[in-house]
Amino acid sequence: MPLDGVLHKAALKGDLGVIEEYLSQYPNDVNAKGAQQRTPLHRAVGGGSDKKSIVLLLLDYKADPNAPDINGLTPLHWAATLGNTDFGTILLDHGANPNVQTKNGDTALHFCAEKGNSTFIQLLLNHNADPTLRNNDTTNKRGHTPYDVARKFHNKECARLLKLPGTSRLRFLICY
Template structure:
């Protein structure tokens, strides 16, 4: 876990800002010890909206996924972080990506009983469909995760195997 991961998880905005200004850490660095989470995943899960905002403004990609396919939106949905979901939406982050089990953030929010998040995510999805766009973000694909999925398919590993 990098210094930036730790500061983002703790919600230490000033430290995150200082690290980013000094280019001390890559805002998209994946932590292999924590399922490939980026600092943005941590900030989203903990509900640190200002930290989410500054990370994205400094190049953090909200489409990056953990080893199980979770985006920052999945973590925000799991922990009922509606304000984070709103910030992610304001940056046109993908809010409807499926994880390796086929679950979107709206499903995760529903599982954990965060009905305010469910309503918001359904509203966003409906707005995007009405606009005729399934994906609004130009940066909505995690190439590394997609490549990992291709390798698993070629080796006969299905989505169901990830559930174990």
């Protein structure tokens, strides 16, 4: 399994100078896979909100915003998990697909529904995220939609945003 290289480590640490110098010499390494099959963009997004200039630089060098890691998580999944709407906006504006599913079938909407991040949910819905996609959780034999996840974690505002026409409000009150 590959280890993180110089570019991954610099992205995680926030060392813009090292990244600029490295990419000026090796621009094709922008999507290099490191530990857990993560790219430098995964590392920058997962490293915290102070990495905005690094995220933008990597994307300027054509970093793939849809690159999956070993578990199928893209940088957008990481931004959703961390609740970083700034990174979410940047990634979506650079072509991130809001409907990519992880190996477990989760989309960025599933992560936001679990965390209770209604602002990020609205961002994803505004970028055509599909709230009907089901994950691979087989406790109900058919998987869960983001709406189901929001209900499970009692995130009512998220459930309201994700509610599809014809979904019974009474069911929400009875089930959870």
